[in-house]
Amino acid sequence: MAEKRYDVVVVGAGNAAFSAAHAAAEQGGRVLVLEKAPREAMGGNSYFTAGAIRTTHNGLEDLRPLLDDLSDEQAAATELDPYTPEAFMADMRRVTEGRCDPELTRIMVHESTDTVRWLQEKGLRFRLMYDRQSFEVGGKRRFWGGLVLGTVGGGKGLIEQHVRAAEEEGVEIRYDSPVVGLLKDHAGSIRGVICQGPDGRSEIEAGAVVLAGGGFESDPQMRAAYLGPQWDVARVRGTQHNTGEVLRMAIDAGAQPYGNWSGCHSIAWDAAAPPTGDWELTNLFSKQSYPLGIVVNRESKRFIDEGADFRNYTYAKYGAEILRQPGALAYQLFDAKTELLLRQDEYTAPGVSRYEAETIDELAEKLDLDPPVLRRTVDEFNAAVVPGDDFDPSVKDGKRTEGIEPPKSNWALPIDRPPFYGFAVTCGITFTFGGVRVDDEARVLDRSGRPIGGLYAAGELVGGLFYHNYPGGSGLTSGAVFGRRAGRAAASIVARSTA
Ligand SMILES: Cc1cc2nc3c(=O)[nH]c(=O)nc-3n(C[C@H](O)[C@H](O)[C@H](O)COP(=O)(O)OP(=O)(O)OC[C@H]3O[C@@H](n4cnc5c(N)ncnc54)[C@H](O)[C@@H]3O)c2cc1C
Known part of the structure; x- marks a missing residue:
């Protein structure tokens, strides 16, 4: 017709x-x-x-x-x-x-x-x-x-x-x-x-x-x-x-x-998110405050430089890095020092994969990770943080680690003040x-x-x-x-x- x-x-x-x-x-x-x-x-x-x-x-x-x-x-x-x-x-x-x-x-x-x-x-x-x-x-x-x-x-x-x-x-x-x-x-x-x-x-x-x-x-x-x-x-x-x-x-x-x-553009996306976009929560399954913490895979190993650049210049490529990890899963970890700086709308939205614990071992158990291995990763990271009071999330502060791979090039603070927070993420594709x-x-x-x-x-x-x-x-x-x-x-x- x-x-x-x-x-x-x-x-x-x-x-x-x-x-x-x-x-x-x-x-x-x-x-x-x-x-x-x-x-x-x-x-x-x-x-x-x-x-x-x-x-x-x-x-x-x-x-x-x-x-x-x-x-x-x-x-x-x-x-x-x-x-x-x-x-x-x-x-x-x-x-x-x-x-x-x-x-x-x-x-x-x-x-x-x-x-x-x-x-x-x-x-x-x-x-x-x-x-x-x-x-x-x-x-x-x-x-x-x-x-x-x-x-x-x-x-x-x-x-x-x-x-x-x-x-x-x-x-x-x-x-x-x-x-x-x-x-x-x-x-x-x-x-x-x-x-x-x-x-x-x-x-x-x-x-x-x-x-x-x-x-x-x-x-x-x-x-x-x-x-x-x-x-x-x-x-x-x-x-x-x-x-x-x-x-x-x-x-x-x-x-x-x-x-x-x-x-494609792909990011760290809440592991509990549905297969396609949620009409109500839309963008809130994003987990984009990783520059303030560390990210490990299911083997409790770090695999990216969380502080390579401002989030705006790294987030769209880190989804692909998560997809390459075992089970296409990763875990973002923070402590009490940085929790308040997280994008609260994303990290406290209803139904997100948020876990809280008083010790790293307890957090590992909640995330189904191996506690001694996660503790070792966190201890190694903490020991590698170059000391100094120059942390500033609004600039590339150069507060970095030394002697670990991958490094963290900015915003490196030890994960040592309870409570500890963990968020399970997977790869969310945005567009091709x-x-x-x-x-x-x-x-x-x-x-x-x-x-x-x-x-x-x-x-x-x-x-x-x-x-x-x-x-x-x-x-x-x-x-x-x-x-x-x-x-x-x-x-x-x-x-x-x-x-
Ligand atoms: C969760 C999320 C958050 C994002 N946040 C931002 C942000 O804050 N800032 C930013 O710049 N970008 C953001 N992006 C990326 C941004 O959404 C896209 O770059 C942009 O919206 C693309 O616009 P578009 O009009 O090309 O496509 P779309 O907005 O996707 O529109 C394409 C339309 O085509 C329709 N269509 C498909 N096939 C057919 C067909 N056969 N016949 C008729 N219609 C058809 C679809 O139904 C759709 O309505 C985000 C993306 C997502 C998923």
């Missing part, structure tokens, strides 16, 4: 898709969003986020117009260094081991702030992430790790605000409407999509199509095929709907695969890094590097930005920047062709 024609059809209803929809609607286009999930499970991975979004800025005064509520008193008690485009570029190059696509990265970095301002105009609301990205030092809240902005209401707020804005712009949104195919014209350009909606299959004609249907992190077969053995058993942190078919459709239509197809290749207008390129007519892409299914690792908060930035570019370019090409 054929339906009425739209100017722009957007596939997916996450942050990248809505950014594209807002931009297309702004150009006056008739815009349709097709979302695979039912209304009550929409929003993709974007819904499950903390809403943290990485942008460049010149310090607090520069950010203030973006913030919902910030009293002068709060501002005076806040220390926040500028985060320059050069610093964001350098972070991208460092964590991706120099592999990030220079042009895509340049666009993401240089448009990050302007895109957030634009989203604010659309009705999105922002705040400083005091709870997750700052520590109190000397009576002030000091931000660390280049990430300061978050959406009001986290991922839930982000999606609610996006939906409201899209509806006000006249964008039509259909839920329970997976896209199952792309329509091509005689010249090989995309002229619409096939949708399997609640009333059956239909062909929807469009001037341009923006693909924002996520990666393949929720498909165990694709995970095993591209990421490698064991990845099929990883837990999925977010939506169950990002199963890679939109990516496959694009590749079948001639798109060029691009980026780190064997790589492999995708299709786009140019600076978010046009999907074919295998010879030429744009495929009428086809645009944004968000997780774009490859080339992230390799091996990722600077926290960049997923929403990438989706918003390239979603906006995709929507704008798609609508303007349609406007030109019908003028």
Whole structure:
């Protein structure tokens, strides 16, 4: 059955898709969003986020117009260094081991702030992430790790605000409407999509199509095929709907695969978490305060440098390290000195794998670890901590160990003050890094590097930005920047062709 024609059809209803929809609607286009999930499970991975979004800025005064509520008193008690485009570029190059696509990265970095301002105009609301990205030092809240902005209401707020804005712009949104195919014209350009909606299959004609249907992190077969053995058993942190078919459709239509197809974002995730994201607790199964303690495997051995860098620059690669351990399990250990510094929302959420004990032996028993072996690991670690009072979680304090492998390079404090705390974690996959290749207008390129007519892409299914690792908060930035570019370019090409 054929339906009425739209100017722009957007596939997916996450942050990248809505950014594209807002931009297309702004150009006056008739815009349709097709979302695979039912209304009550929409929003993709974007819904499950903390809403943290990485942008460049010149310090607090520069950010203030973006913030919902910030009293002068709060501002005076806040220390926040500028985060320059050069610093964001350098972070991208460092964590991706120099592999990030220079042009895509340049666009993401240089448009990050302007895109957030634009989203604010659309009705999105922002705040400083005091709870997750700052520590109190000397009576002030000091931000660390280049990430300061978050959406009001986290991922839930982000999606609610996006939906409201899209509806006000006249964008039509259909839920329970997976896209199952792309329509091509005689010249090989995309002229619409096939949708399997609640009333059956239909062909929807469009001037341009923006693909924002996520990666393949929720498909165990694709995970095993591209990421490698064991990845099929990883837990999925977010939506169950990002199963890679939109990516496959694009590749079948001639798109060029691009980026780190064997790589993904994965983190330390509560071992008691369900197989796919929890609608209520969303992000709270994350366990991201490991730089303040030590992490051991089921043999009670340490296997990572917990203090190699700020959490924002290590967390997205440490999930893979946990997956490699026996049973794909690990245990984060802390003592009374650092327990209060843990992200309380994550470490005290209902149902998390939290254990408390007065001795290391008792903690080992509760965690089902071998007490003498765990005690030896803790004793060796404690003995290796270089003494000094210079512990400061808000900077890379250089407070380290000496003479043990792996080392702990920052924030090394002995684990010696009861009570002791243990948290069981496994690997939670967030999203996959492999995708299709786009140019600076978010046009999907074919295998010879030429744009495929009428086809645009944004968000997780774009490859080339992230390799091996990722600077926290960049997923929403990438989706918003390239979603906006995709929507704008798609609508303007349609406007030109019908003028
Ligand atoms: C628990 C968690 C916390 C995170 N926290 C952060 C954070 O704080 N900051 C940050 O920057 N990033 C974070 N991320 C990563 C971030 O979620 C992603 O980078 C970003 O949301 C991706 O946006 P997207 O629009 O590309 O994909 P999504 O938001 O996943 O949207 C894709 C949409 O496509 C739909 N879809 C799939 N197949 C089809 C089909 N065939 N037809 C129609 N629709 C389809 C899906 O249902 C989904 O709604 C987090 C991720 C998770 C899981």
